[in-house]
Structures are given as structure tokens and as C-alpha cells.
Amino acid sequence: MKRKTEISELIFKIIAYVLLIAFALMCVYPFVYAISSSFSSHGKVILWPVEPNIQAYKYVFLDNMFWVSYANTLFLALVGTVWCLVYTIMGAYALSKKRLVGRHAFNFFLVFTMWFSAGIVPQFLNYQATGNILAGFAGLQYSDSGFDQKWLIILAMGMNATNVILLRNTFEGVPSEIEEAARIDGATEMQILFNVYIPMSKATIATVALFFGISRWNGYFWAMRMMPDQEFSWPVQVKIRNFIDSYSGLIETPSVDNVDEWKIVESVDYTKASIMSVVYAMVICGVIPILVIYPFIQKYFAKGVNMGGVKE
């Protein structure tokens, strides 16, 4: 049966398409703008690079400290994600079991951290004490500039109760008959987790891993707060912001009028580039890993979020 399209339907459809396309373009445009600007020689960019050159990338690629920070972030993202994933999967599996005595108490213990947090200052003091203990293992002091605080960031930060609950709900949805069958065949707790539960909740685990990884990759505040002076252990976000703060006039008002932000400067190793294009080049280098993995995981997370999502 072919129905005649009503005029109101048509109008609604047109509005929907126009606004969706407009919003999608708005979401992508800033990145296109940043890419174009990083290749440009002055700031009059609208869409395409003007007077293109690759000096900015040369400047960034030859900057050793940028690559040190890049390696730090890779380390934090990989090890940190694995650490968070390991205890979250094991904990969520245990919490999903009805036979666990004191299950409600454990759940409350987690959920309470979503309701109330001690705040920035108490957390800072706590992290500092943790850092002191960790530094003690290496025979150092927290305040020693030789102490690398990456392990503090990996161990103590990045937990997320929402992810635990997401995973717990997914595990609860796995039919218990399969588990019983495995148990009759003599599977141990770990074997059940690895051979039954994890393969059956791949989408949610991928989503949770993505959330952990992204939050590690993007983390800025605590890395900056915990190690303002140890440049060699900065992650890339701290490095980018520090570069913007100290070289460009984006944050602090320049003291003189008529500053040319696109003027050419020379780095320590004699690479010439304009500061603003270097800022954009660093921004682009900082998002490339996410842009690379994003299309592959994108199909998982819509599914994962819906599967483990809110239950009534």
C-alpha cells in the first residue's frame, strides 16, 4: 500500500535533514580547520590551507620533549587501560553473581562514590601521600624531580563506577544455564569467566575498554596537578596546553599591541615555524591515534551501551 506523503511529514523530513547535516558539519569543521591551519603560513584560513608548508610538522617532529610526552601517553593509555579493565572485569563478574554474600553492600560501596566525592583538595592530598609511598619504593621523595609519577597515575586514577555497573548488568544478562553446563564439565571460576562470560559480552567490554582508554588518553587535570615540574613524565595533553600557555597569546593577554602570532620563530634545533601553526600541528598529532581507532570501535559502542545500559 503506497501512502501519499503528507505535507507536514515532508516539511519535518526536510527540517530534520537540514539540521542534522548542519550539526554534523559543525562537529567536523573545527578539526578540518585545525588541519588546514597547521599547514598554513598565516591565519586567514577558512577551509583550505593558505600558502601551504609543512614547517609546523617539522618543528613538532624534531621536538624531543613532544615525543617523550607522546610515549608517556601511550604508556599511560595502554597499561592504565589494562589495569582498570582487569579489576573492573573481575569485580563486575563477582558482583553479577546472585550467590555472592553481601552483594548489596558491595554495590552500595561502589555507587556511593558516584554520589559523593571528597573533592579536589582531599584527593590531591591522598594522591600526594600515595606518590610518597611509591617514591619510597624507589628510595626517593615525592617532591624529588627524579621521581617519575606515571605509576601513581596508572594505579590510583581512572576508576569509573559507571563502567563497573555497565559490565555487571551485561554479565547478569548471560544465561545461567551456560554457566551451569560449564561448571558440570568441571570449569573453574576463572575458566568460566574467560571462556563463557568474556566471549559473550565482547561488545560491552570493547565499549568499557574504549571509555577507559579515551579517558587515559585525554586526561589532563591530575597529570598537570600532580607533576607540574617533571616535564619528562608529562602526557601529551599537558605538553600541548603548556606549549599554548607559554608560547602563544591565546590564554594570557599579550602585553604589547599588534603581536603577530603567525610570525616565524626558531626552535632550539633551528627549525623555523610560526607558533600558531605549531599549536595546530600539536593538536592534530594529539588526536590522530583516536581518529585511527575510532572507526573500528565505533560500531561496538552503540551496541555495548545499549546492551549494558540502564535497566528498569
Place this chain on the structure above:
Amino acid sequence: MFKLKYDDFLIYDEATGTYSMAADQKVRDETERNKWKTTGLTILKDWRLYLMLVPMLLVYLLWRYLPMKELFAAFKDPDSALEVSDQLWVGLANFKMLFFGAMQYEFWRAFRNTFIIAFYGLLFGFPFPIILALFFNEVKSNVTRSILQVCVYLPKFMSTVIITALAIVLFRGSTSGQGGTEGIGIISQFLMWLPHSEKFAAEVMGARNGLVFTQRYFRAIYQITGIWEHGGYDSIVYFAAVIAVSPTSYEAAQIDGAGKMAQMRYVVIPSILSTVVIMLIMKIGSLLSVGYEKVYLMSNASNYESADIVATLSNRWSQQGNATLGIAAEMVNNLIGMILVIGANSVARRAANVSLY
């Protein structure tokens, strides 16, 4: 109510004239007596399960609960020469200083800003993903929709540092200071090009660091970038609810003569209402935990008047060596936030019979 009679669990033996206990009651008594023992045995048998739970509980205990012991400092005399445990109790003196004392202006300003930012975030940020999901439902081609979705989810995965840097650049003012147009951000240029924007253009020319660092436009830019960042991603949940509506409902509505708008009003909206209510509760729950990282990165002394929130204020105070007041200020903020969550959850439990926790 009926009472248990003795012959419910005792058996009279006619031959000997004695009572003996029924077999199943014996078992029941045994179970009752050994309740704790069996519980203990189940725990022992499942020790692997509890061992699996330990790392997670330890992480939360050490780095989420242990910091709470620092909250005692809010009730103590801030004497920096002493350890917190040795400082003298002063009751509510710190809070008095915060609310009515020398710091009251900064505190109330931050408190007000937290509320305003959170409230605007709810007002503008909440309906947007719902509208987006309804629009996505109109796109029937899967390929087109996937491309659009990939685009709108993208900003969610960008770091706050990069988002704020781009926002600052795109909303930039004139860098030359004296009427020159150098360095004006592309969005500022677009807004200046719109009709009736002479006053606005003057402000752009005056703002050397751009509109982000002006008292007047900070909140708008904060909300716009917030919607830009989260809007697309948040629409996933609503879109899943919208496509779950059965096609037969639409057909039934069409046969009854419902147009597009009537279908929207009587079919789609009622079916996604429960999702909307749950998401609303969650939003209200996290109302006062405004993302301090973004505010921190988007504020400097020139826009504190509208940008400074309790978290950034307490961070700044602690860096200036006034940690006690910072702890007290954030504690007030977080306690109110907790009351909001519990309130929202109990209202929802009563009204809609949904509970999140």
C-alpha cells in the same frame, strides 16, 4: 493467624506414650542452628569469587574513600605548622568564615556559578540529544545515517585540552588591539557578519583574548561547546529507544488518520518517555559535579565573575595555601549534590516506579 500446635512437629507414639520429633522438623532445626556455618561454608567454597572482588574494592577504598578522611580538616583550625590530626577542633568556624566572613564574596560567586552552569546545562543540553534522535529516525538510508552518526559522535572523544583550545581560537577577538581585524576567530567573524551585530562587533574588537575570556560570553560558549561535545553521543540511548518502537504502532496511528506530528505526539514520545525520565534523573544526579577540567582550562582572571566554580575555586585556594577553606567549600557543594541525587532517585521511585541504584 494460626499458632503452631505441638502435633505439627511432634509425633505421638501410641505404644510407648512418648513424643518424638518429626524428621523434617529435625532437618529444619538443624538448618537453623547451622545457618552461620553454612553461610561461612558457601563463602569459603566461593573464595575465588571474593578474591576476584578484592582488587576493585581495594582501589576504591584507597583512592575514593581514604581521601574522605581529609574532610575532618574542614572542622579544624588551619594551623599549617601542625599535622591535620594534631590541629585543634574549631567546630563550624571555617564554614562561618566561608559563608559570612572575608571569603564570602568569592564563595557565593562560585556557588552561584556552579548552579547556573549546571542549570543551563540541564536546560539546553538535555533536550538536544532527544531532538537529534528524533531527527535520526527520519533518515531512512542506513549509509547516510551512519555517516552522520560517525560525524556527531566524534567530538565526544576529543580531549578537553583540545576542545577548549579550539573554542578559544574559533571565538577569538582581535589580536592587534587597536581596531585591526587580525586574528579574529572564524566564528566571531561569522557572528559579526550577521545583521544587527554592531554592538557585538565592538565587543569582539575589545576582547583581546576572545569571547571565551569575557564575563559576558563565557557561559554561552561553555554551553555551546558542551552540546557540541556531548549532544551527538548522548543521542545513542534515545535513538535506541526510538527505533525500538514497533512499526505496527505507526501503522495503527496512520490508519486512525494521524499525521506526522500526531504520530510524534501520540506514538514516539510516549514510547521513549521512560528512557527520558531515567536520563533526566541521572542528569539531576550529576548536576553539581560540573566538569571542573573544562572550566579550569577555559577561565582566567578576566572571566572568574561568571566562570569560577566551587571546584576550581577550592583548587586555587589550596594552591594559595588555604586548603582548609577549599575543603570546606567543596564539601558543601558535594553534600548538596548528594542530596539532589538521593532526592531525584526517591522521587523517581515513587512517581515512575523506576530506580537507578
